[in-house]
Amino acid sequence: MDEAIAAFTMKYAPSIKNAEWHQRSLKRAIDSIQRESPEWYTVMIEDGRFGGAIGMPIYASALGQYGYDTNFEFNPTTQPELLDDFDEANALCEEVASRWKTNLIDVISSDQEASMFSPKEYAVFIGSRNPKLSEKEVADALGIAVGTYRGKVGRVRKKVQTARATLADVEITEKSDAWGRASYSASSSVLSRVDESQLPVDAKGIRRVPDHEVPVELLLEDP
Incomplete structure (x- = not known):
């Protein structure tokens, strides 16, 4: 999954999913710093100001054919001045922000790869369910025409229907009484x-x- 699709998906995902990706990716950055630089890790954990020293806003860098945002990007921000008593504050903030961004794309891509959708289909799955987005907004975000977007929505819905049918079969087979002789009778x-x-x-x-x-x-x- 490329950055533009990952950033759009993150921006418009349900809040619980957004929070999950946010926390999973930042935790990976923290864990890697802990292994490689205990001193930096101590600052990150013990200095309450560190949380405000980095951020990960998402911006669009262009407008699409329908006049809506496109080319979404993760734009890490750093404020090392908040850690003014730590000599390596700038390097620390830049490194954590860089790792966080990489990890964000990785965790979103991992969820997409574990699904039945391609990267664009996964973004369509998220975008088509967000009540705040119009067809043209999602189409522009993904760099496709509305007609193409509608076709993708149709394929996504078909895959969801198939998955639900499969899940229903799984639920049946997992019931303890599913394997007895059927007693249904109908003329x-x-x-x-x-x-x-x-x-x-x-x-x-x-x-x-x-x-x-x-x-x-x-x-x-x-x-």
Whole structure:
């Protein structure tokens, strides 16, 4: 995943996902500094001002064909002057910010690669669900036409539907009683009147009245 797609995805992801990526990537930077420079690590952990000394805003550097932001970038900011009593404050802030940015792209890419989506499809998945974004905004952000964006949205939705169907099958097989002999019973008369999406059903006969003479709603019980 390139930086522009990662930055757009980060900027418009749900807040909980944004926070997860933010924290995972910064933790990786902190852990690597701990291994390589204990003195720097001590400053990062013990000096309460360090948190304000680096930031990771996301900006767009251009406008797309529909007049909306495109070419998103991570723009690390540093304020080493906040750590004025530490001689290597500038080097520390620059190094942590650089590692943080690299790690951000890595953790977002890792989640995308673990999904069923390509990088652009993953961004479309996020963007199409954000209620604050229009079709043209997402299309411009990804550098594609609206028609292309709609096609990608269709493919993303199809993949989600397929995944949900697969998950439903997984949930069935994980139930402890899933492997017993099925007790569902339904006559042709019942099946002909029930939508396929409702199957399987268990239809019980009422006295000796033929199934076809009884309203199907009275015959069906929840499986």
